[in-house]
Amino acid sequence: MDVSIMIEGQDGLTWDRWKKIVKAVEDLGFAGLFRSDHFTNANPPDKESLELWVSLTYLADHTERIRFGQLVSPVSFRHPIFLARQANALNDLSGGRMILGMGAGWQEREHTMFGFELGDVPTRMNRLSEALEVASRLLAGGEPVDFEGRFYNLKSAALLPAPVERPLLNIGGNGPQRTLPLVARYAQVWNGNYLTPEDFKARSSRLDELLKENGRGPEEVKRTMMIGYYPQIDDVRPNLLSGSPEKAAGQLQKFKEAGLQEVMVQWFDHDDIEGLKSFAAAVL
Numbered sequence: 001m002d003v004s005i006m007i008e009g010q011d012g013l014t015w016d017r018w019k020k021i022v023k024a025v026e027d028l029g030f031a032g033l034f035r036s037d038h039f040t041n042a043n044p045p046d047k048e049s050l051e052l053w054v055s056l057t058y059l060a061d062h063t064e065r066i067r068f069g070q071l072v073s074p075v076s077f078r079h080p081i082f083l084a085r086q087a088n089a090l091n092d093l094s095g096g097r098m099i100l101g102m103g104a105g106w107q108e109r110e111h112t113m114f115g116f117e118l119g120d121v122p123t124r125m126n127r128l129s130e131a132l133e134v135a136s137r138l139l140a141g142g143e144p145v146d147f148e149g150r151f152y153n154l155k156s157a158a159l160l161p162a163p164v165e166r167p168l169l170n171i172g173g174n175g176p177q178r179t180l181p182l183v184a185r186y187a188q189v190w191n192g193n194y195l196t197p198e199d200f201k202a203r204s205s206r207l208d209e210l211l212k213e214n215g216r217g218p219e220e221v222k223r224t225m226m227i228g229y230y231p232q233i234d235d236v237r238p239n240l241l242s243g244s245p246e247k248a249a250g251q252l253q254k255f256k257e258a259g260l261q262e263v264m265v266q267w268f269d270h271d272d273i274e275g276l277k278s279f280a281a282a283v284l
Contacts, residue, residue, distance in 0.1 A: 001252065002262035003283055004032035006071055006226055007270065009055065010040050012047040017270040022059050024273050025066055028280040032067035033059065034101070034226075034264050037074065039110040053086050060094035067097045071191055071226055071264060072172040074105030076124065077116040080131035080152065084138040088159055091167040099189060101170040102135065104128040125178045127151045132171070132186045139166050170224075174199075176206050183221060184210035192225040196238040197258040200225060204259050224262040225255070231275070241265065245282030252283065 005025050007013060013035075025033040037052045052070060059068050073083055083100060091098035104124035105111070111118040118124065130149040137145045141163050144156040170189035173179035183190045184207060192200055200223075208218045233242040241248040252263060267276060 001256040001260055002031035003252070004034060004067070004262060004264045005030050005276070006034045006264040006266045007036070008038075008266065008268065009035045009052060010038040010047065010049040011268070012270055013050040013055075014048050015050065018050055018055055018058070019062075020273055021267075021270065021276075022062060024276050026063045028277060029284050030066065030280065031262060032069075032099075032264070034069055034071045034099075037070045037072065037078065037101075038107060039114055042107050042109050053090075056090055056098075057093070060090045060098070063094075063097075065097075067099055068094070069099035069170060070101040072101035072103035072170065074103055074107075075128055075131035076105030076111060076118050077114070080135040081138065081154075081157070083131075084135040085159060087167045088139060088163050092161075092164055096165045096167075098167045099170050100135070100139075100167045101172060101191065102128070102132060103172045129182060132169070132182060136169065136186050139163055139169070141166070168222075172226075174203060176203060180207050181210055183207060184214045184216065187221055189222045189224055191264070192223075194227060194239045195225060197254045197260075198238075200255065200260060201258040222261050223259055224264060225260055226264040226266060227255075228266040228268070229279070230268075245279045248279070249283045 007021060022033060035052055040046045040049060056068060083102065087098050087100035105118055108118055130151045134147055134152050134154065138159050144158040145154050146156060147154040168188040169186055170191050171183045171187040172191040174192050174195060190207060192203060195203065204223050211218055211221060227240055229241040229248060231243065236242060241251050255263060
């Protein structure tokens with residue numbers, strides 16, 4: 001099972017912190033480094049929030065090994081055309097290490113602050129479905145794309161330069177009724193969040209069924225999950241990591257046995273590089 005690190009970029013991330021984290025994750029042997037895509041947190045106080053795409057461009061040009069991407073970009077304020085263009089460019093720049101994460105959006109506060117319309121849940125999911133169709137067709141290359149929808153309209157649109165190697169598409173979310181069908185249709189990576197090993201296994205089995213319905217095999221979608229690490233909590237909770245790095249390693253073993261192929265560990269203390277080193281030594 002691959003072990004990657006996930007950073008909440010809206011929770012005080014600055015250039016100084018990001019540069020140190022990027023270097024540590026690359027040097028310590030983690031599989032990847034991923035970031036949230038938010039303007040701010042759901043509740044005050046507001047903190048520094050280094051812009052996502054600018055930070056990923058730095059990462060692409062200052063690393064040689066790790067995969068990277070967003071967990072995930074809300075299409076409620078990220079247009080899928082720009083997501084596809086930016087992901088295509090960073091995938092080329094990094095030699096094929098970019099993973100494009102897309103989601104429906106959920107945080108009302110940031111949308112209100114900056115004037116974006118979030119909409120109700122059906123609106124969000126319908127918009128995500130269209131956005132995935134648009135991004136997938138653009139990244140496929142080939143013939144120019146024509147698309148007429150409720151949210152997006154394209155006429156003879158093409159990405160230039162054309163994708164050399166198509167970035168993997170990652171869809172985040174746990175929902176078996178709306179999200180997993182979209183994963184089965186469009187994604188090469190599924191990213192669940194905060195599931196127990198038992199729930200993860202059940203969702204993964206449901207995804208297998210949906211993939212079969214779409215004429216795809218289970219091996220066509222990598223199973224990943226974001227999970228928080230809380231070293232200050234001693235008791236074991238089934239849907240998060242807690243305690244010492246050694247204890248966290250034992251907890252991760254249960255997820256591996258449930259079929260998890262990659263875990264993105266939320267690292268909440270952006271200044272704790274020494275802790276990151278200890279975690280890498282125990283877990284990797």
